Amino acid sequence: MTVAMPALLDDYESMTVEDAILMCRDLVEDPDFPTVQKWRDAGGKVVGHFQVYFPEEIAHAAGMLPFKVRGAPVEARQGESHFGSYLCSILKTSLELALSGRVVLDMFVSHPICDSARNLAAVFGRNFDYPCEILYLPQNANSAHASTYLRGEYARLTREVEAVAGRSITPEQLRVSLGVFNENRRLLRELYEIKRETPWLLSVDKAYCLVAVGGMITREEHNQLLAWAIPHIRAGSATPQDRMRLVFAGGFCEQPPLDLLHTIAQFSYVVDDDLLIGLRWITEDVPVGEDPLADLAESYLDRSSYSPVQHDLRKPKEKMLLEQIKASNAGAAIITAAKMCEPGLDEIVAYTKALDDEGIPYFVSEFEERMTNFDSLQIQLETFIENLLFA
Secondary structure, eight states: OOOOOOOOSGGGGSSSSHHHHHHHHHHHOOOOOOOHHHHHHTTOOOEEEESOOOOHHHHHHTTTTTEEEOOSSSSTTTTGGGGGGOOOOOHHHHHHHHHHHOOOOSSSEEESTTTTGGGGHHHHHHHOOOOOOOOOOOTTTTSSSHHHHHHHHHHHHHHHHHHTTOOOOOHHHHHHHHHHHHHHHHHHHHHHHHHHOGGGSSSSHHHHHHHHHSSSSOHHHHHHHHHHHHHHTOOOOOOOOEEEEEEEEEEESSSSHHHHHEEEEEEEHHEOOOOTGGGOOBBBBOOSSOOOOHHHHHHHHSBBBTTTOOOOTTTTTTHHHHHHHHHHSSSSEEEEETTTTHHHHHHHHHHHHHHHHHOOOEEEEEEOOOOOOOOOHHHHHHHHHHHHHHH
């Protein structure tokens, strides 16, 4: 018998859309993740998955809550002792959430996206009794066998999830989950369409809250929230201002503080970005056929975005960034990376060269999830934008 699970969000339909977004912000910034705790209190099980991409449909089909582990602005008192000081913050704070009991999981999955993250599952496994798995996404996405290999990895992951959930996952259940997530992808595309076409109606920090909350609630609830919020946002009364249109690149793994995004929004319109790209990785509907795991694997490879942690010769990152800037009619870019992030810092070199070659202006910075002072960034960014607008 299926147990009815509680709604994880408050009654936002009685709120204004601004208040609903503020509610989402509170949830996103709360390091105790109350929606996850509420799910567990009702008897539900949780799969925590580390950045960047995870096939959440598999956990969803098993009746588990897929929770996007993306660190938090907390002091990693215990997490620090498990990693070198020269490593990025998100590894330490993600572990801290579990060690401190702020988040209790039934399973943890990570990916070898970089030299640091490849050890994260092993560190979790030494400290917790629940299964801690590594999902090996294809290193050579251009191989003729990449899809077959990935389908096999998804099948292995499915067996591990079934063991934790205590139930089998049928192809029909996976097809239902694909339908739910296809609807979510459609709604997220519509949300980003608002950012590109009418960015004065939805700032980058507010859009982030609406996207990020999806990583800590059921996808059905996220669909309901977005379906309710999008028409309200489109009906907003804000008027366009003379602001620079920017693309933000560098938020694919560790996430910048919301106050940093709010600072950027004071002087510009961020019309596209790679924030939480894992939740938007598959850019089209996943076909729902006889073999849903194969459909999901093919979509990861062929209907997907790009990232510094996936190497696909069909999607050269510099070219993809330039296309992103052109498609969103942006006049400049913010190129950033988390401190100590080797993939992100490497990409700054490639991105800035490509932008220089095309004569596209850009602003370079670094961030850390626990940043609290943005005065210097604000002055530098304001100067950069004013020079572009009034040169």
